[in-house]
Amino acid sequence: MARKIGSRYTAHQILGRGSAGTVWLGEGPDGPVAVKLLREDLASDQELVGRFVQERSALLGLEHPHVVSVRDLVVDGNDLALVMDLVRGTDLRTRLDRERRLAPEAAVAIVADVADALAAAHAAGVVHRDVKPENVLLDMQGPLGPGGAHPALLTDFGVAKLIDSPRRAAGGRATAPTTRIIGTPDYLAPEIVEGLPPRAAVDIYALATVLYELLAGFTPFGGGHPGAVLRRHVTETVVPLPGIPDELWQLMVQCLAKAPASRLRASELSVRLRELLPLLAGMPPLDVDEPDDAETEPEPAEEPAADPVRRRGVVPLVPGSATDSNRDTHTSMRVPAPDELAGGALGTARVPRPAGGHRPGSARHRAEAARKRRLVLSASALALAAAVGVGSWLAVSGGEDPAPPKQDGKHSAPGPR
Incomplete structure (x- = not known):
């Protein structure tokens, strides 16, 4: 059923739903558009509406071949919407779900495109804060790049910032912005978990996490309860991936550094990734065992005949719930206290499961x-x-x-008889 969005746009059908709102296929004066309609409770927040209007110039001015441009911001009664370019294709999560993991050349080409988009955004003073496969669109009508990769475009700029800006308490005093975490647990930089303000380096960490996932089929610190995922980001080191050139691995390790200052800038990352493309030409997808996801299940009374092979990307905050159907899965979580983070995680974050065995630290490993x-x-x-x-x-x-x-109190060895 069609609905009007302001005076210039008409939304025809829903493309996807997320925790921040709904994405519609729409029509505007210049042709088809994508309309992100924010939730009614967000639209009724006058303070958020004010920030929405303040961000208008920054979001409308962000133009780049690998950025899904925002054409308009609509504030009309209970409607609060971003009108964006319509990309004919799919998102990276859909491709990853279909193929499980990508060939290194294609994965690096896609991530290099996203790094270009981030470089333009950071130069304009915009931090994305929610880089993940759901927010990377693949233009199926664009020319094929290295490894047969379609051009990648980054979308959803500004949504996390709008939702997470400090609120005003009575008397005009701003409430502390560090009591919540906006983002998706698997891709959150350690400094976000520790309550520090997000800078451009958080996008680099998230993008390196996406690259790891494209190569391995799982995120480096994901799996289990979201609180455990957050703790791993702070306390654990990334597990090496076998079968990739050392130059690529060292680049990933640098971008996954716990210290933000140790990470590359987006422009540097893009250049370095594209320099590695000839080295990756023709390499097949990595042969990496899936991690054991038994941490999310009760410990078995008896050893099952075989382990089910399941992929985990985004961790749902509510046990048993499904992840969002589109590329908007912002979450709001309490920042863990220092003593909670100091405990470390049990075992290694996402060790690939050895053949015929269980991942160290998993529930089945502990049961055995x-x-x-x-x-x-x-x-x-x-x-x-x-x-x-x-x-x-x-x-x-x-x-x-x-x-x-x-x-x-010591045992004595028997003497000669």
């Missing part, structure tokens, strides 16, 4: 270890019972008394 400990304890108890029985028999039968125990 517990079973082995029980077997060892049972064997020890049987041995102790046997020793006591033999000693009692010797005492009753008048056998030779055993030598008295040494007083230093």
Whole structure:
């Protein structure tokens, strides 16, 4: 059912839904457009509407071949909408779900396009803050690039900033902006988790996480409860991926550094990635075992016959719920306290599962270890019972008394007889 958006646009059908609103296929004076209609509760927030208008010039002025341009911002009654270019294609999450992992050349070409988009945004003073596969669109009508990759465009600029700006309390005092986290857990930079203000480096960290996911089929710190995911970003190091050139791996490690100052700038990352493309030509997708996702399941009473192969990308905040159907999965989470972060995560973040075994630190790995400990304890108890029985028999039968125990608490080796 069609609906009017302001006086210039008509929305015809829903393309996708997210936690911040709904994306519609629309029509405007200059042809087809995509309209992101924000939720009614956001549209009724007068302070957010004010920020929306203030951000208008920055968002409308952001133009680049790899950026989905914002054409207009509409404030009309209960409607608060961004009108954007319509990209004929799909998003990167859809391709990743279909193919599980990409060939290195195609993955690097796509990420280099997104790095170009971020370089333009950062030069204009705009931080995206929610870089993830759902926010990368692939233009199926554009020319094919290295590895057969379609041109990649970054979308949803400004949405995270609008939602997460400080609110005003009574008396005009701004509330603290560090009590919530806006973003998707798998892609959040450590400084965001620790409550620091987001700078351009958070986009580099998120983009490097996307590149890792495109190559491996899973994110480096994802899996399990969202709180555990956030803690891993702060406390754990990324697990190496076998089979990629060392130059590419070192580049990824630098961009996934815990310290923001250690990461490359977007323009530098784009150049370095494109320099590596000839080295990656013809390489097939990596042969990497999926990580064991048993941390999200109850520990089994008996070992199952086979592990189900399941891919995890975005972690839903509500257990059992589905992730958003489109490229808008902003979340609002409490920032963990320092003592919560200090504990570290159990095991290694996302170690690829060894063949025939379980990932160290997973629930099944811990269950297997517990079973082995029980077997060892049972064997020890049987041995102790046997020793006591033999000693009692010797005492009753008048056998030779055993030598008295040494007083230093150490076991002594038997001497020659």
